[in-house]
Amino acid sequence: MFKQIFLLIKPGIILGNLISVSCGFFLASKGSIDKKLFFYTILGSALIIASGCVLNNYIDQDIDRKMVRTHKRMLAKRSIYENYVIIYGCILGILSICILYIFTNILSLSFALIGYIIYVILYSIYFKRCSVYGTILGGVAGAIPPLIGYCAVINKVNIEAIILFMIFFVWQIPHFYAIAIFRITDYISASIPVLPVKKGISNTKNNILIYVLIFTITDLLLSIMGYTGYIYFIISIIMGIYWIYLNLLGYKHCISYWSKKMFNFSIIIIIVLSLIMSIDYQL
Known part of the structure; x- marks a missing residue:
């Protein structure tokens, strides 16, 4: 209990x-x-x-x-x-x-x-x-x-805070869309109108790609604006490119396997980048 x-x-x-x-x-x-x-x-x-x-x-x-x-x-x-x-x-x-x-x-x-x-x-x-x-x-x-x-x-809310909000907001969309694809049977059973249910998996994959691209660009703004250093910048680029690569695999791989892999990597990338931006002042 x-x-x-x-x-x-x-x-x-x-x-x-x-x-x-x-x-x-x-x-x-x-x-x-x-x-x-x-x-x-x-x-x-x-x-x-x-x-x-x-x-x-x-x-x-x-x-x-x-x-x-x-x-x-x-x-x-x-x-x-x-x-x-x-x-x-x-x-x-x-x-x-x-x-x-x-x-x-x-x-x-x-x-x-x-x-x-x-x-x-x-x-x-x-x-x-x-x-x-x-x-x-x-x-x-x-x-x-x-x-x-x-x-x-x-x-106070400044440019750094706004960028931080944008990073976490944009990250969540492909993260949740990947869950929605992986658990689509559940969402259909419960009549929850997530994007894969209403617009189809192909449309959802396109949306995931768009948001991953936006995330990769937005994520770099912390370094471009001088709030974090080059270590964060380099790791952001590498992980962002790999996330884009994973996304592109979805157009030819098993949907269930791919969506679960996308979901898992979305967790890894946000944890790693959160850690790096937290300690970047020491790097």
Whole structure:
């Protein structure tokens, strides 16, 4: 039971988002790390992401029952009271707001709340179910965590912060489209209007290529604008070119194998680049 309750917060999603929060924090810090601020930024971010995931589980329970990947979740199996889940999610959210308000600043808290509202209300309740553009809106929500970390340090939005947001936003589109292709049977069963379902796999592959190209260019802006050094620039080029190469393989390889490989590499590239941009000041 405890394990299932723990899984309601979707720990994998929390970990991925905390990597991006840390990336933004370290990029803004430039080596001068406020450990106490970092701890509370991570804690507050983890709690609000956990709250969003718990409430998303509540909202998505009817969808989860129709998907092979999710049909064994507690709410999908009706093995926990819905009211408990709502209270659980709200408590996590309130704790997060208090921590971010007391220990960071209003700007970081504002970004956290904006991402929360987009994900829980706009995306989960409506766009995910009703629009092929749900992925785009989800990408906006997913690109906000690095801004939470960044603004916790410098308490302002500048060109560097905007580029950081663009990098994480553009990255998420091919990442999620690859998932949608790999799990297309589930999305069809649950009647979720993702791009492969509505427009076809061929159209989706073309869109993935466009976004990967945009990501590769956008990613270089940090170095071009002088925010990171040549090590980051070189690694960005190499990994970007390889991601483009993988994308092109999709036009002649097995779709299931290719989409899973694209998904896996999308995780690798964002982790590696997040790490490099976090420590680039030392290179």
